Amino acid sequence: MASIFEIQVQTADGETKTLGEYRGQVMLIVNTASKCGFTPQYKGLEALYRKYASQGFVVLGFPCNQFGxxxxxxxxxxxxxxxxxxxxxxxxxxxxxxxxxxxxxxFQYLKTAAKGLLGSEAIKWNFTKFLVDRHGKVLERYAPTTTPESLEKDVEAALQL
Known part of the structure; x- marks a missing residue:
């Protein structure tokens, strides 16, 4: 895969598209879940999105049922x-x-681009987050325990790139 923007994803309504529509934006890509101890992070993710969307920032949520x-x-x-x-x-x-x-x-792409603790590729739990710059470079991988609020400085820095 040459670029993250060429990767096909499926929308919630079943449409297949690429991430190309997000080219030029800073993306925070998150595997989410509705019945997890970290589910309240939706509030912080939405706050980040609303605060920085006008500057070219987007949160992309990918629900996952693999953890509990x-x-x-x-x-x-x-x-x-x-x-x-x-x-x-x-x-x-x-x-x-x-x-x-x-x-x-x-997620195959993200896990290879930004490995986890001790070089592990596996996602350990819901709400693992990946920050991707405007050019498609994966800047950082964050643990599920990392709150959206604590990412604000990194988002601001990525928006300046």
Whole structure:
């Protein structure tokens, strides 16, 4: 894969597209879940999105049910939960796997570009985050425990690149 912008993803309504529409934007790509201890991070992710969207920042949420079956719903249920509970307006995509043989290409790419603790590629839990610059370079991988609020300086720095 030559560029992150060529990777195909599936929208929550089942449409296949590439990340090309986000070329020129700073992306924070997150594997999400609605029934996780970290689910309240939706609030912080939405706040970051709203604060910096006008400067070319976007949060992309990829629901995943691989960790403790904490994302059991279908696309409509997930969208409804996120909208009603956290007023989420950033893009949410179709539910995916992030590990294993069925891992979505976007997460295969991200895990290779930014390895985790001790060089591990595997995603350890929901709300692992990847910051990608305007040119498609993966800048950083953040643990699920890293709060969206603590990413503000890194987002601001990426927006200046």
């Amino acid at each position: 079956a904490q994302e059991p719903g279908d696309a409509a249920e997930i969208q409804n939960f996120c909208s009603l509970t956290y007023d989420v307006t950033f893009p949410l995509f179709a539910k995916i796997d992030v590990n294993g043989p069925e891992a979505a290409p976007i």
